Amino acid sequence: MGIFYFVAFLSVFFALMTIFTKNPVHSVLYLVITFFTFTVHYILLNAQFLAVVNFIVYMGAIMVLFLFVLMLLNLNKDTEPMKSTLVKVMGAIAGMCLLATFLGAFRVLEGQNEYVTGNTDVGLVKNLGKVLFDEFLLPFELSSILLLTAMIGAILLAKKETKQG
Amino acid sequence: MEGAFILEKLILVVVVFTVTLVIAMYSTLAERKIAGFMQDRYGPDRAGIFGILQPLCDGGKFFFKEEIIPAGAHKTLFILGPVIAIITACISSAVIPWGQDLVINGRTVSLQVADVNIGVLYVFGVIALGVYGIMLGGWASNNKFSLMGAIRAASQSISYEIGMGLSLIALLMVTETLQLGEIVAQQSGFVNWNIWVQPLGFLIFITCAFAECNRVPFDLPECETELVGGYHTEYSSMKLGLYMFSEYINMFVSSALMATLYFGGYNFPFMYDLGLSQNWITIIGVLVFFLKIFGFIFFFMWIRWTLPRFRYDQLMNLGWKILIPLAIANIVLTGVITLIKDTYFQ
Incomplete structure (x- = not known):
């Protein structure tokens, strides 16, 4: 339980740092650390698969893209849009x-x-797969269709318009 | 018992770490020697016999060079960049099984640091993390060339991770486990190697591995003809050395991973027919495994001095329009074949 409270404190602390830092790149880096503490939480819950997927998808891919965009825009205090x-x-x-x-x-x-x-073993690959592809097959497939739709939508928006009409 | 377990793992970690660093060190010499061989010249041959002391000299020189941090750079992140690069490169070898069990005085010693449930994915996660080192370093340098290099590295690594992951899924459909120890154990002998059932998957995997390691022909992040030095333009001294070192360690680890996943790891032909004791099989197995790894490292270098660099749009086209569809086709094909085999040939 002690480890949980320590990691939970770190999660909250870095989440707050994400919000309060002025530099957008620092903010993203704190968010990366926050996600890392989430990975530790998953491991504490014996959900190894979720832990590593969280690690790969959020830390390894999504945050890299965030950082990518921020670096390209090179935001700083002067260019920050003022919200009303x-x-x-x-x-x-x-x-x-x-x-x-x-x-x-x-x-x-x-x-x-x-x-x-x-049921603490549900997070292991085998059990999770069985649950996802058996008991929760419909929600699982629906959510994948949702993601596919979003992907196609993004490609359509990003695609250059070659010809009108 | 617990103490002995921790001690044995600690020794294994230190040995693996040392071997990794030494191999990375001598990869630099091997690269220059092979370059020399392919271009019909000697390569470095002044320091020691056959230039064997060259890596030590290079390392020493790196340490004594002046360390420059550019005035406009973000100091913390500038130092953190190479640190992340080298740490992620070093920890990725934790799940690779180096050999079978050794039996010492009736105690079974496993030659794998951690046989975790999700071995393959662990390596993936660490590789995915490695790009932060390059990105942070490139951005913190406050230099347009560095930034371009960093951005190229990020988009390249994300694009090729997808192809790599998809090619791996087909392999996992065959092995039915994510545990690296078990994947190797399944491939005993010669005919059981995964390369025979997943040749296309291996081809996709090795192409993506080249891109993930930023090796020629995909070394666009440090493309010197366009970007001076790419993401490490502003780096000097040992910080540059760490970036280079992490590249060679990544090459070593991905070679080890390819040997593990597709070429049977420590397994060699007729391993149980020679009448050897368990310990001898293990020792020969480790040697064979390293032989396979060196084979892959040589292949990496061979390609480097053979193929020209890709253009960036060609790189993206190859990743998204050729490798990913091929990998998906490979998954479908594997699924169909597995189904036919289970239904008709059981």
């Missing part, structure tokens, strides 16, 4: 709503789901 107060207030309210939803969801789930409590 209205946008800030709206952002705060939306964030609070999300927090309330999560809290409610976790309270409902507490002690009910066998994947939340008990």
Whole structure:
């Protein structure tokens, strides 16, 4: 339990650092460390597969792309777009709503789901595969279709228009 | 018992680490010797017999060179870049099985540092992390050429990771496990090597490995004809040395990985027919494994002095339009063949 509290403290600390640093590149690097602490959390939960996938996908790919874009734009204080107060207030309210939803969801789930409590081996590759391709096949396939749609959409948006009409 | 276990793993880690560094060191000499051989000249031959002391001289020189951090550079990240590069290169060998078990005084000693459940993916994760070293170093240099090199490195490594991962999925469909120790154990003898069932997958994998290691013909991040020195333009002294070193370590580890996944690792033909004891099989196995690794390292160098560099758009086309569709076709083909085999030839 001691390790959990230590890693949890690190997660929260680096998440806060992500928000409070002024330099966008530092911000991304703190976010990378935050994701790394998440990986440690997954390992503590004996979910090795999730841990390593989180490591590869978030730290290895998505954050590299973030960094890539930031380096290309070379953002600094002068070029930072100033957000109006209205946008800030709206952002705060939306964030609070999300927090309330999560809290409610976790309270409902507490002690009910066998994947939340008990069954600690579900995170290993074999068990996870069996659960995903058997019990949760439909949601799994639907989410992959969702991702595919997003991918096709992104390609369509990025593609140069060669001819009108 | 616990203490002995920790001690034995510690010794193994130190040995692996030392061997990795020595091989990386002598890869630099081998590269120059092979270049010399291919271009019909001697290569370095002044320091010691056959130039055997050349890497030591180079290392010493790196340490004593003046260390320059450019005025406009971001100091912390500028130093962190090569550090990340070398650390990620060194830790990626942790899951590679170097040989079978040794039996010393009735105690079984495994020649693999960690046989984790997700071995293959661990290597992938660490490789994916390696690009941060190049990106941070390139960006922190505050130099346009470095930045271009860093950006090229990032997009190249992400593009080729996809092809590499897909080619690996087909292999995993055959092996049905992610554990490297078990993947090697399945390939005992000669006919069971995975290369015989996954030739296309291996071809895709080795191409992607070249791109991931930033080796010619895919060394666009440090393309000196366009970018001066690429991401390490501003680096001097041992920091440059660390970047170079990490490149050679990556080459060594990916050679080891290819030998493990496709060429049977420590397995060699007729290994159980010669009437050798377990320890002798293990020792010969380790030697054979290193022979395979050296073969791949030689192949890396052979290609370097044979093929010209790709253009950047050609590189992207190859990655996205040829390798990825081929890898997906390979997955489908493997699936169909596995299904036919299970249904009709059981």
